Amino acid sequence: VDAPEADTAGAAARRGRHPGMARAPVSHAGKKGARIGATLVFVDEAGAYLLPTVVRTYAPRGETPTLAETLTRDHLSLISGVTPHGQLFWQIYEGAITGAEVVRFLQHLERRVRGPVFVIWDGASIHWNKVVQQFLADGHAARVHLEPLPGYAPELNPDEGVWHTLKDKELANVACADLCQLQQELRRALARLERRPEVIRSFFRHAGYL
DSSP states (O other), X not given: OOOOOGGGSOSOXXXXXXXXXXXXXXXXXXXXXXXXXXXEEEEEEEEEESSOBOOOOOOOTTOOOOOOOOOOOOEEEEEEEEOTTSOEEEEEEESOOOHHHHHHHHHHHHHHSOSOEEEEEOOOHHHHSHHHXXXXXXXXXXXXXXXXXXXXXXGGOTTHHXXXXXXXXXXXXXXXXXXXXHHHHHHHHHHHHHTOHHHHHHHHHHHTOO
């Protein structure tokens, strides 16, 4: 995945970063991956709560729509990865994601993707801790390569589009009674998104890679 020329990247990158310079490390990783026939997978994590995202909707005139919400801090944790070809990989966990869950996701990628895998993600500690380093040292580094995104640059990660799509479209106005129902809704929504590679590719265009 090569970065576009600076004059076609749109508005200036956030936090005063020049868009071409910000994408340079990602472009370098993409070219390196292409040389060895690797699949690029942009990875990110997010939390899903019972409180729904409220958006405008239709209702009969004079009848204001209402949502019955469950007020709790209970949530599910999600990790997903997307490829420029429109593939989506995901896992859902109860509780926080640690290095152990990150390794399980990397193993999931090894099973689902042929050949070398270039994982591009942010500098979160769970991505670089001892559990992940031990996983690589155990022989997986031959297939799995980890590349960091520039700091404070979520706009450079196309996987952010997964969370925005779930929150603002797929699960908008969906109020779940408990985590079991929330997990069912998440699985259905992710399965729908998984069947729409053109939407996944649009995340890469939005990030300026295609």
